[in-house]
Amino acid sequence: MRVGGGFVAELDRQRHEVAAPGDWTYASAPESRDIVHIRDRYGYFIDGEWLEPAETYETIAPRDEEALAAVGQGTPADVGRAVAAARNAYADGWSSLPGSERAKYLFRIARLLQERSREFAVLESLNGGKPIKESRDVDLPLAAAHFFYYAGWADKLEYAFPNRRPRPVGVAGQIIPWNFPLLMLAWKLAPALACGNTVVLKPAETTPLTALLFCDILRQAELPPGVVNIVTGDGRTGAALVESEDVDKIAFTGSTEVGKAIQRQLAGTGKKLTLELGGKAANIVFDDAALDQAVEGIVNGIYFNQGHVCCAGSRLFVQESIYEPLVAKLERRLSTLRVGDPLDKNTDVGAINSAAQLDRIRELVASGVEEGAEIYQPPCVLPEKGYWFVPTVFTNVAQSYRIAQEEIFGPVLSVLTFRTPEEALEKANNTPYGLSAGVWTEKGSRILWMAQRLRAGVVWANTFNRFDPSSPFGGYKESGFGREGGLHGLEPYLRFDE
Numbered sequence: 123m124r125v126g127g128g129f130v131a132e133l134d135r136q137r138h139e140v141a142a143p144g145d146w147t148y149a150s151a152p153e154s155r156d157i158v159h160i161r162d163r164y165g166y167f168i169d170g171e172w173l174e175p176a177e178t179y180e181t182i183a184p185r186d187e188e189a190l191a192a193v194g195q196g197t198p199a200d201v202g203r204a205v206a207a208a209r210n211a212y213a214d215g216w217s218s219l220p221g222s223e224r225a226k227y228l229f230r231i232a233r234l235l236q237e238r239s240r241e242f243a244v245l246e247s248l249n250g251g252k253p254i255k256e257s258r259d260v261d262l263p264l265a266a267a268h269f270f271y272y273a274g275w276a277d278k279l280e281y282a283f284p285n286r287r288p289r290p291v292g293v294a295g296q297i298i299p300w301n302f303p304l305l306m307l308a309w310k311l312a313p314a315l316a317c318g319n320t321v322v323l324k325p326a327e328t329t330p331l332t333a334l335l336f337c338d339i340l341r342q343a344e345l346p347p348g349v350v351n352i353v354t355g356d357g358r359t360g361a362a363l364v365e366s367e368d369v370d371k372i373a374f375t376g377s378t379e380v381g382k383a384i385q386r387q388l389a390g391t392g393k394k395l396t397l398e399l400g401g402k403a404a405n406i407v408f409d410d411a412a413l414d415q416a417v418e419g420i421v422n423g424i425y426f427n428q429g430h431v432c433c434a435g436s437r438l439f440v441q442e443s444i445y446e447p448l449v450a451k452l453e454r455r456l457s458t459l460r461v462g463d464p465l466d467k468n469t470d471v472g473a474i475n476s477a478a479q480l481d482r483i484r485e486l487v488a489s490g491v492e493e494g495a496e497i498y499q500p501p502c503v504l505p506e507k508g509y510w511f512v513p514t515v516f517t518n519v520a521q522s523y524r525i526a527q528e529e530i531f532g533p534v535l536s537v538l539t540f541r542t543p544e545e546a547l548e549k550a551n552n553t554p555y556g557l558s559a560g561v562w563t564e565k566g567s568r569i570l571w572m573a574q575r576l577r578a579g580v581v582w583a584n585t586f587n588r589f590d591p592s593s594p595f596g597g598y599k600e601s602g603f604g605r606e607g608g609l610h611g612l613e614p615y616l617r618f619d620e
């Protein structure tokens with residue numbers, strides 16, 4: 123008894139002598155970039171070979187504007203070569219290969235991506251600006267999972283579509299954006315190849331490097347030449363691919379504006395088309411929701427990937443009775459987000475993808491202030507070089523403000539309020555978009571009531587931004603048409619005529 127008492131007294135004495143740490147900031151934990159070898163110059167990957175480009179541009183690291191490599195600016199002639207290679211590969215065996223053989227290639231690609239995942243994650247963060255913990259824990263595992271998933275379907279298409287004689291479409295032209303460069307490549311390539319199509323893919327201008335590294339994987343997997351061809355370049359290269367006469371299907375992910383132009387261009391050509399466009403998702407919090415959980419979901423919904431997410435929960439609807447405590451919790455949580463070097467493993471919010479995107483975000487944020495919304499930004503020291511934007515919350519937002527209507531595609535949240543479920547629904551659906559939505563409540567019946575009425579392709583309940591290859595993803599209205607993922611994701615790459 124006396125010994126124990128003495129021990130406690132000693133601990134007490136020590137506690138008073140050692141000052142409590144006053145600074146809890148994280149020590150930096152940078153991921154080494156040595157694992158990636160970036161070449162000085164990249165050409166196009168056509169027919170299994172590297173083709174030297176006539177013209178190049180520099181791709182940079184948005185965290186410090188470092189020039190990373192010179193990349194080809196694809197011309198219509200380059201696109202034509204890639205399409206011809208894809209056509210030959212289609213006719214020369216790929217389309218008639220048994221599904222079980224195609225599956226082997228996809229399984230191989232999936233395993234190779236897993237094996238080399240750290241290398242890809244570092245390159246993705248370097249070229250795109252997203253935090254390494256996201257590319258490491260989200261982009262890469264999901265990209266590999268997509269190939270695994272569609273490998274499983276390759277020899278089961280007749281069971282997936284009984285009595286409908288599923289056959290490949292032909293050559294698919296695929297145009298992808300810069301927010302999830304490798305993941306979007308996986309979303310596009312895996313179902314197309316599983317169904318027996320060949321592909322010409324154009325990565326986004328600002329983020330071509332993981333797609334170019336992926337060509338190594340295609341070679342390692344010994345995919346027959348011409349089955350996948352990659353032509354880099356800006357919007358002109360994408361437009362040349364859309365115009366190409368020998369392409370049977372276009373799959374596009376990007377802005378609604380370009381999506382509409384592509385739809386106009388393809389009208390009447392008989393080519394198949396899927397469009398995955400923008401969004402302005404409503405994240406709706408009822409007064410019976412678990413608030414701390416909801417705050418985590420709201421933060422994940424809008425600050426994940428710097429808000430460069432088509433399904434980002436950019437409009438927060440809060441039931442009036444919990445508005446004040448929720449906003450207070452949200453602002454407190456915002457002040458703990460770590461903004462900075464994408465390669466630092468502690469970073470929560472990385473760099474904005476490009477100078478052009480930063481300008482767009484700044485312009486829309488300025489319009490919010492001008493129209494009368496109240497802005498909150500936590501104290502934050504931003505790096506001097508590179509493209510950065512402080513996580514931002516707007517309160518006192520009217521439905522008509524641009525920040526409540528237009529897709530900002532940045533770390534900017536607009537908070538609005540509602541009183542009844544009917545009002546929440548009406549406000550949530552008051553947008554030209556319809557990609558995703560979130561509902562936070564403890565009542566299952568209310569979740570179902572809302573989910574049935576929300577005009578959104580995906581509705582998350584008590585969570586946000588959850589993805590799985592087996593789950594179809596896609597929009598209503600100006601968010602596009604067609605689904606990616608799941609059984610539904612096979613259909614755009616198949617024809618069923620006799």
Ligand code: NDP
Nearest residue numbers: 298299326327356357360361376377380399400432529531
């Ligand atoms: P774009 O729609 O321009 O880019 C998407 C892809 O299409 C890129 O590969 C792009 O090439 C290509 N492209 C551009 N013009 C054409 C064309 N005429 N024909 C065929 N392909 C084309 O989006 P931005 O990068 O300009 O971003 C603008 C806004 O779009 C963002 O602020 C955001 O609101 C929204 N957006 C939505 C995305 C989504 O996932 N739904 C993804 C990206 C953006 P290049 O990169 O060379 O321009």
